[in-house]
Amino acid sequence: xxxxxxxxxxxxxxxxxxxxxxxxxxxxxxxxxxxxxxxxxxxxxxxxxxxxxxxxxxxxxxxxxxxxxxxxxxxxxxxxxxxxxxxxxxxxxxxxxxxxxxxxxxxxxxxxxxxxxxxxxxxxxxxxxxxxxxxxxxxxxxxxxxxxxxxxxxxxxxxxxxxxxxxxxxxxxxxxxxxxxxxxxxxxxxxxxxxxxxxxxxxxx
Numbered sequence: 001x002x003x004x005x006x007x008x009x010x011x012x013x014x015x016x017x018x019x020x021x022x023x024x025x026x027x028x029x030x031x032x033x034x035x036x037x038x039x040x041x042x043x044x045x046x047x048x049x050x051x052x053x054x055x056x057x058x059x060x061x062x063x064x065x066x067x068x069x070x071x072x073x074x075x076x077x078x079x080x081x082x083x084x085x086x087x088x089x090x091x092x093x094x095x096x097x098x099x100x101x102x103x104x105x106x107x108x109x110x111x112x113x114x115x116x117x118x119x120x121x122x123x124x125x126x127x128x129x130x131x132x133x134x135x136x137x138x139x140x141x142x143x144x145x146x147x148x149x150x151x152x153x154x155x156x157x158x159x160x161x162x163x164x165x166x167x168x169x170x171x172x173x174x175x176x177x178x179x180x181x182x183x184x185x186x187x188x189x190x191x192x193x194x195x196x197x198x199x200x201x202x203x204x205x
Contacts (some may be wrong), residue, residue, distance in 0.1 A: 002109065013108065020028060022173075022176075022183075023113040024173075024176050024179075024180040025177075025180050025184070027149055028145055028146065028147050028177075028181060029146040029153070030144065030145045030184065031143050031144050031153055032143045033144065034065040034071055034144050034188060034189075034200055035065075035142060035143065036063075036141045036142055036143075037141050037142070037143050037155050038061075038141070039089060040143065051175070052108075054066040055199065057110075057139075058117045060121065064189065065139055065142055065188055065189035065192065066133075066137040066189045066192040066194070067130075067133045067137065067139065067186050067188055067189035067192070068129070068132075068133060068136075068186070068188055068189075069129060069186050070125045070126060070128070070186060071110075072190075073110060073128070073129050073132050074085035074086075074106075074107050074111060075107075075200070076198050076200050077103030077104065077137050078103070078105075078107070078199075078201070079136070079188055080103035080132065081103040082100065083200075084197070084198060084199065084200065085136060085194075085198070086196070087136055089135045090102055090105075090106065090134055092128065092131050092132065092135070093168060094127055094128060094164065094167050095126050095168040096108065096164070096167075096168050098102065098124070100128070101126075106132075109124070109125075109181035110125055110128065110129075117174035117176075118181070119170075119171075119173070119174075119175030119176045120175055122175065122176055122179040123163060123166060123167055123170075123175040123176065123178050123179040123182070124167060124184035125179070126178075126180070126185075127163040127178075127181075127182055129166070129168060129182070129186045130185055130186055131160060132164070133156075133185075133186060133189075134156060134157070137189075140155065140156050140157040140160070141155055141156070141157065142155060142156050143155050144156055144159060144185055144188070145159065145181055145184070145185070146190050147159065147177070147178070147181055156185065159185065161163035161183060162178055163178045163182060166178045178184070
């Protein structure tokens with residue numbers, strides 16, 4: 001009887017262990033104001049925001065970062081398939097082989113829950129949203145974050161390339177880390193106005 005009570009007490013104590021939370025953004029440096037890379041020649045770290053030479057006039061240096069979150073892309077298939085917005089954003093591929101050929105496939109994937117904290121799906125959701133943002137808003141050349149700690153800010157295109165590599169064969173930690181960085185990216189320009197009305201027959205805005 002005592003052994004049973006002792007075992008029950010140990011089980012209760014185990015169940016009360018505090019949840020370990022990992023800061024996946026630890027060590028990542030973000031640009032203070034994401035802009036096209038050509039607008040900040042000589043930029044190495046986020047605190048160095050003053051260009052060493054005047055930026056080219058044709059680089060759109062005064063154009064703010066525009067993004068939308070994975071929730072937007074899930075709920076706005078008419079934007080993904082080009083019915084609204086004027087650009088067809090599919091097909092799109094994650095990693096080396098997971099391809100989406102239609103807005104319906106994009107929405108279905110974004111609705112897939114990352115059961116058990118599946119790092120590949122967590123990354124996949126954010127990577128897919130980031131790729132749609134690049135295709136829709138031409139943000140690939142914007143500098144955004146230094147994820148490898150070398151002091152140089154990666155562009156959105158660089159981050160997406162790293163995301164594809166992690167999606168194919170990265171560790172669970174690497175996948176979640178890149179997912180967190182891309183989540184920050186996808187939210188960074190979410191308040192910026194769009195040049196079109198994203199109405200998809202009653203879809204949530």
